[in-house]
Amino acid sequence: MQIIQDISSLRKFVAISKQQNKTVALVPTMGYLHKGHQALMLKAKQECDIVVTSIFVNPLQFGVNEDLDKYPRNLEGDIALCEESNVDVLFTPTCNEMYPNGQPLTYVNTTKLDSNLCGASRPGHFKGVCTVVSKLFNLTLPDKAYFGRKDIQQLRIIETMVNDLNFPIEIIACDTVRCEDGLALSSRNSYLSPPERETAIIVPQLLNHIVSLIQAGQLDVKSLIQSGLSFLSECKIAKLDYLEIVDYSNLELLDCVKDKIIIATAIYIGKTRLIDNIVYDLKDL
Numbered sequence: 001m002q003i004i005q006d007i008s009s010l011r012k013f014v015a016i017s018k019q020q021n022k023t024v025a026l027v028p029t030m031g032y033l034h035k036g037h038q039a040l041m042l043k044a045k046q047e048c049d050i051v052v053t054s055i056f057v058n059p060l061q062f063g064v065n066e067d068l069d070k071y072p073r074n075l076e077g078d079i080a081l082c083e084e085s086n087v088d089v090l091f092t093p094t095c096n097e098m099y100p101n102g103q104p105l106t107y108v109n110t111t112k113l114d115s116n117l118c119g120a121s122r123p124g125h126f127k128g129v130c131t132v133v134s135k136l137f138n139l140t141l142p143d144k145a146y147f148g149r150k151d152i153q154q155l156r157i158i159e160t161m162v163n164d165l166n167f168p169i170e171i172i173a174c175d176t177v178r179c180e181d182g183l184a185l186s187s188r189n190s191y192l193s194p195p196e197r198e199t200a201i202i203v204p205q206l207l208n209h210i211v212s213l214i215q216a217g218q219l220d221v222k223s224l225i226q227s228g229l230s231f232l233s234e235c236k237i238a239k240l241d242y243l244e245i246v247d248y249s250n251l252e253l254l255d256c257v258k259d260k261i262i263i264a265t266a267i268y269i270g271k272t273r274l275i276d277n278i279v280y281d282l283k284d285l
């Protein structure tokens, strides 16, 4: 595996791979890699000749009071996991390499799809995501790029961006990888103290609680959210950021559950904000 920090070496590597008619996959990450990231890399390696994994903690997508400075890092562990996953190139640019003038003068933005869920709680977050992902696409020119359903709003926004801006890239969605007790793997789980970690299973439990109510025939969204809130109120350490039920295609809030929906939540466990979601299709009822 090659570790590349600069854009020109990455471009050279990609150009040679393309000359050899090799297909290229991109797996964008912020590092502190775990088995959720690994699932993306392994799927990428199954489907493409060359896998480029990027690790870049993108300052543009962090708000002023967010965890940019303390975002967990473990390059040595990340290198080992990438090697184990047969990644070909680990691209680890510095901030200066990605944004030589500090803040860029050009951004890629999304509209409407960022009105709810994390977009409402984290203004500007998806503008930062779209900008950095567009840059990574232009640097890597991948045939396919791999994203997790764990970040479902990000996935839907990237799929839409690729369509709207005609990036010739296929977006591959990968299922959320979870711990045995149901908690979704996340780099941010490392912030949790042991008692917080135990409490954190309330996050998937809350989503499953909503699903079971829907399966029992409750389709009124206000009532579902109300039941969710009282379920959560049992747990003193958990503080709700949002619990929303939105339409899968346009991410708009619904009054009544219909067709394919996303049940999504963000919950603070102590100071750590965890997100999770379940995609549910009423046809499966």
Ligand code: AMP
Pocket: 028, 029, 030, 031, 035, 036, 037, 039, 040, 146, 147, 148, 149, 150, 151, 174, 175, 176, 177, 178, 184, 185, 186, 187
């Ligand atoms: P991050 O490093 O958190 O920016 O995540 C990089 C990519 O890995 C994104 O596409 C995430 O959706 C995906 N990802 C993160 N956690 C998981 C997980 N538990 N299961 C599947 N994919 C994940």
